[in-house]
Amino acid sequence: MDEHEIKSIISRGESSNLEFKLSIQREHGKTLSAFANGFDGQPKGFLIYGVDNDGNIAGFRGNIDQAQRDISDTCRQTCQPPLSPVIHTPIIDSKNLIVVEVSRSSSKPHRFDGRCYIRVGSTTRVATSDEEFTLRGEALLRSRDDYLIPNATIEDIDSDKVMAYYRATRSPDVTSFDKRELEAIIEALGLTREEGGEKRPTIASMLVFGKNPQKFIKLSSINAIRFRGDSLADPHLDRKEIVGTLDEIISEAASFVERFSAIGSTITSESIRRVDVSEYPAVAIRESIANAVVHRDYLDTGSQIDLYIFDDRIEIRSPGGLGGGVTIDDLENHTGRRWLRNPEIAGKMYELKYIEQAGTGISRMFGAMSSNGSSNPIFEVDLCSVKVVLPAHPLYSARRKYEEAVLAKNRGEIEIARKLFSEALQIEPEYSEALTAWATMEGEIGNLVNARKLFGDALKFNPINASACLNWALLEDRIGETKEARLKYKLATEIEPKNPAIWHSWANMERRLGNFKKARELYMKATKLQPESSLNWQSWAHLEMKDENYAEAERLLRTALKQAEIRKDTYLIAWIMCDLARVLTNMNRPVNEIEHYYVESLKLNPNSMEANYGYSVFLRKTKRYDESDEYKSRAIKLGWNPHHSRKGYRK
Numbered sequence: 001m002d003e004h005e006i007k008s009i010i011s012r013g014e015s016s017n018l019e020f021k022l023s024i025q026r027e028h029g030k031t032l033s034a035f036a037n038g039f040d041g042q043p044k045g046f047l048i049y050g051v052d053n054d055g056n057i058a059g060f061r062g063n064i065d066q067a068q069r070d071i072s073d074t075c076r077q078t079c080q081p082p083l084s085p086v087i088h089t090p091i092i093d094s095k096n097l098i099v100v101e102v103s104r105s106s107s108k109p110h111r112f113d114g115r116c117y118i119r120v121g122s123t124t125r126v127a128t129s130d131e132e133f134t135l136r137g138e139a140l141l142r143s144r145d146d147y148l149i150p151n152a153t154i155e156d157i158d159s160d161k162v163m164a165y166y167r168a169t170r171s172p173d174v175t176s177f178d179k180r181e182l183e184a185i186i187e188a189l190g191l192t193r194e195e196g197g198e199k200r201p202t203i204a205s206m207l208v209f210g211k212n213p214q215k216f217i218k219l220s221s222i223n224a225i226r227f228r229g230d231s232l233a234d235p236h237l238d239r240k241e242i243v244g245t246l247d248e249i250i251s252e253a254a255s256f257v258e259r260f261s262a263i264g265s266t267i268t269s270e271s272i273r274r275v276d277v278s279e280y281p282a283v284a285i286r287e288s289i290a291n292a293v294v295h296r297d298y299l300d301t302g303s304q305i306d307l308y309i310f311d312d313r314i315e316i317r318s319p320g321g322l323g324g325g326v327t328i329d330d331l332e333n334h335t336g337r338r339w340l341r342n343p344e345i346a347g348k349m350y351e352l353k354y355i356e357q358a359g360t361g362i363s364r365m366f367g368a369m370s371s372n373g374s375s376n377p378i379f380e381v382d383l384c385s386v387k388v389v390l391p392a393h394p395l396y397s398a399r400r401k402y403e404e405a406v407l408a409k410n411r412g413e414i415e416i417a418r419k420l421f422s423e424a425l426q427i428e429p430e431y432s433e434a435l436t437a438w439a440t441m442e443g444e445i446g447n448l449v450n451a452r453k454l455f456g457d458a459l460k461f462n463p464i465n466a467s468a469c470l471n472w473a474l475l476e477d478r479i480g481e482t483k484e485a486r487l488k489y490k491l492a493t494e495i496e497p498k499n500p501a502i503w504h505s506w507a508n509m510e511r512r513l514g515n516f517k518k519a520r521e522l523y524m525k526a527t528k529l530q531p532e533s534s535l536n537w538q539s540w541a542h543l544e545m546k547d548e549n550y551a552e553a554e555r556l557l558r559t560a561l562k563q564a565e566i567r568k569d570t571y572l573i574a575w576i577m578c579d580l581a582r583v584l585t586n587m588n589r590p591v592n593e594i595e596h597y598y599v600e601s602l603k604l605n606p607n608s609m610e611a612n613y614g615y616s617v618f619l620r621k622t623k624r625y626d627e628s629d630e631y632k633s634r635a636i637k638l639g640w641n642p643h644h645s646r647k648g649y650r651k
């Protein structure tokens with residue numbers, strides 16, 4: 001509660017829902033239990049310590065921590081049923097206050113030392129037998145969402161939402177001939193009742209149709225957090241307070257979850273067909289959120305719904321325990337047994353199609369998780385709340401371990417990467433993508449036996465894993481096992497014949513081995529599949545340069561240059577221009593044309609060893625020796641080995 005709100009409450013003076021005290025006494029339990037009984041219709045009461053009878057702020061002079069313990073003990077030990085007040089400890093005008101906020105209870109009548117108390121005006125007195133009977137009747141007959149909101153009016157209801165609901169849930173025969181004023185329709189729908197000469201909305205109507213529900217029911221929002229890890233101690237990736245009417249809250253909360261959830265596919269050793277799986281099925285997400293929103297206890301004004309997304313699960317905690325004889329066994333076995341804490345809300349949300357037929361939501365949640373291959377929802381219940389836990393699909397828990405392993409590998413933390421790859425595979429033993437990445441890492445550091453075994457396992461669990469074939473082929477090529485590399489390249493192209501990267505990599509190997517005819521055939525396939533790739537054309541040009549087909553090399557490089565300029569890839573443009581200058585040199589083209597490409601290449605990438613060295617060779621050929629030496633010196637400083645000049649440069 002902020003300072004302005006507390007001062008506003010104090011300024012009203014003592015009343016049926018407000019009392020001032022300077023010090024704490026056990027007897028004040030009478031007033032607190034009377035507030036909980038709410039005989040006067042008030043939704044809550046405030047007992048403020050540190051204010052005198054005239055409303056002057058004197059400040060509370062005792063120990064704040066001890067005072068809170070004393071108040072809690074009074075509410076728990078001397079009041080039956082026990083009270084759960086919200087205790088605020090603000091500092092107003094540099095003075096300590098203690099504000100005890102007690103909401104009207106649906107478990108009334110509450111007693112203090114065995115006697116039932118009510119508020120009459122600004123006094124607390126023992127209830128008569130008739131008054132106590134009335135309290136019992138209210139508790140039995142009035143649902144928690146049917147209480148009026150004392151400081152709200154019909155103006156706080158969104159008329160557009162009401163009319164949209166009215167037209168959607170009534171037949172055209174009714175709505176087209178209904179000539180009543182909007183206010184009369186709202187009252188006929190049971191959204192308001194008169195109190196103190198003013199038509200006031202109910203909790204249900206405010207939550208479903210209010211212009212600003214959180215103005216009156218402050219914690220009717222959802223506290224949504226995405227944690228980076230699996231505990232509350234881990235850092236937040238995102239946090240959002242989700243507000244609005246209940247339909248808006250359900251939709252926004254579901255979108256928040258979906259933004260951090262993945263949908264993908266998997267292939268197991270039992271089938272070579274891809275099977276789509278979600279980290280969390282949309283039906284289970286929406287049912288869980290809707291269930292929390294519809295069934296929470298809105299008279300518990302000190303709590304809100306918490307929606308926590310962890311790496312391995314989602315937790316949704318809703319204020320208010322189970323009621324009506326429903327047990328945790330009923331939830332876990334989805335027996336369909338139900339109890340509506342908020343029947344008005346449930347009815348309207350059902351008509352608006354935000355929830356399904358009462359009693360089916362839990363079954364739908366279990367069914368969606370099962371169909372997705374996920375573990376069953378888990379329920380945790382105590383006196384004050386219900387929590388549902390949706391475990392992530394094992395594939396995605398494993399994927400996060402896999403992603404962390406790749407990051408560790410990129411940092412050079414090999415042992416950590418091995419540990420994380422292993423943990424991913426413990427969760428999902430047939431995780432072919434993780435096996436491929438682990439195998440690639442082992443191959444890069446020379447552990448050939450491990451690498452080959454892991455590649456083999458990757459293909460065993462997913463026989464159409466082209467990435468495993470390609471990386472295995474690259475490994476065999478790197479260590480000179482050409483025959484084995486060809487077999488793996490061939491298998492990869494059979495699995496993914498339209499993957500240009502596979503054809504390109506295979507072509508590079510054949511070019512290096514001098515098999516120009518085969519390499520040319522492979523480059524042709526790569527460029528046909530991906531004509532916009534400058535690298536495909538440039539690599540093919542390198543083959544023609546080695547084979548001294550300079551005219552063809554020029555054609556290919558100009559095609560590569562055109563594609564690089566379309567993409568505005570500065571580094572690639574510089575590299576291609578350098579290659580083009582080399583080719584033009586070998587074709588004895590005009591000096592100014594050759595120099596143009598060297599100069600432009602160095603403008604774009606002055607730190608290119610190859611361009612600096614190539615330009616120095618060109619300058620020497622044109623007898624510009626001082627300039628030639630300058631560019632040669634630059635090339636050497638950049639790492640060029642002067643004793644091993646590249647083939648293709650004429651000296």
